[in-house]
Amino acid sequence: MTALLKVDHLCAGYGDSVVLDDVSFEVFPGEVVCLLGANGAGKTTTMAVLTGLLKPFGGDVHFDGVDLLALPPHRRVSSGMALSPEGRQVFPNLTVMENLLLGGYNTEARRQRPQRLDWVFSLFPRLKERIGQHAGFMSGGEQQMLALGRALMACPRLLLLDEPSLGLAPKIVSELFQTIATIAKSGISILLVEQNTVGALSVADRGYVLGSGRIAAADTAKALALSPIVREAFMGKSEYAKKVISSQEARHA
Numbered sequence: 001m002t003a004l005l006k007v008d009h010l011c012a013g014y015g016d017s018v019v020l021d022d023v024s025f026e027v028f029p030g031e032v033v034c035l036l037g038a039n040g041a042g043k044t045t046t047m048a049v050l051t052g053l054l055k056p057f058g059g060d061v062h063f064d065g066v067d068l069l070a071l072p073p074h075r076r077v078s079s080g081m082a083l084s085p086e087g088r089q090v091f092p093n094l095t096v097m098e099n100l101l102l103g104g105y106n107t108e109a110r111r112q113r114p115q116r117l118d119w120v121f122s123l124f125p126r127l128k129e130r131i132g133q134h135a136g137f138m139s140g141g142e143q144q145m146l147a148l149g150r151a152l153m154a155c156p157r158l159l160l161l162d163e164p165s166l167g168l169a170p171k172i173v174s175e176l177f178q179t180i181a182t183i184a185k186s187g188i189s190i191l192l193v194e195q196n197t198v199g200a201l202s203v204a205d206r207g208y209v210l211g212s213g214r215i216a217a218a219d220t221a222k223a224l225a226l227s228p229i230v231r232e233a234f235m236g237k238s239e240y241a242k243k244v245i246s247s248q249e250a251r252h253a
Helices: 043-051 073-078 096-103 107-111 113-123 125-129 140-152 170-185 197-203 221-226 228-235 238-251
Strands: 005-014 017-027 032-036 058-063 081-084 158-162 189-194 206-211 214-220
Touching: 005 043, 017 032, 017 043, 017 189, 017 214, 032 043, 032 170, 032 197, 043 073, 043 081, 043 158, 043 189, 073 081, 081 140, 096 113, 096 140, 107 113, 113 125, 113 140, 113 170, 125 140, 140 158, 140 170, 170 189, 170 197, 189 197, 197 221, 206 221, 214 221, 214 228, 221 228
Parallel strands: 032 189, 032 206, 081 158, 158 189
Antiparallel strands: 005 017, 005 058, 206 214
């Protein structure tokens, strides 16, 4: 099977500071891949390169066989890639509906707006209830639903999720990861950047661990959950690994 997203020997940073040093990874069609790492490891820098907000120092990135680095950001969206950004970044002075419609602005997405709206509202009934409310008056959890729904309105084949659980209450985080698993079942490929290692590995097929700007480990989600290095660095007690494995078994049952 050919990779949908293929990153080869990526180097990137800011000014003279190198954040990513020779990073390579792949996401295959229909797959959930998580990118783990501590603060400053290079996760968000990776997302910035993929979305066109940061020009890398070197390396290659291909999306569905096309040189992604040659495309401007808006062409990356129309080619089938959408981002739900860190910190949600909804438009606070616009309503829920206006935020969602802005997500579905490319030509293909405009054709599918009614169907996509129905799907987003089925995933997040709260958004339908708040359809006319300004996003700035919503809770953090509701804004995260909106940010994710807005990205889905673009009809992505690859969904980029940058720290979706950041700053949310545990109950909301649990519901969020369940929704991510539901989205994955629809066939959309997902690249998930997360500090919540347990949640990320519970919904992922495979994972990569970034450390000091390099890929420090790569394996299936289950294998990473059992890895002594990953457990010591990110997960702590062994009960957390058991929780990941239990979630994986339930997901694939």
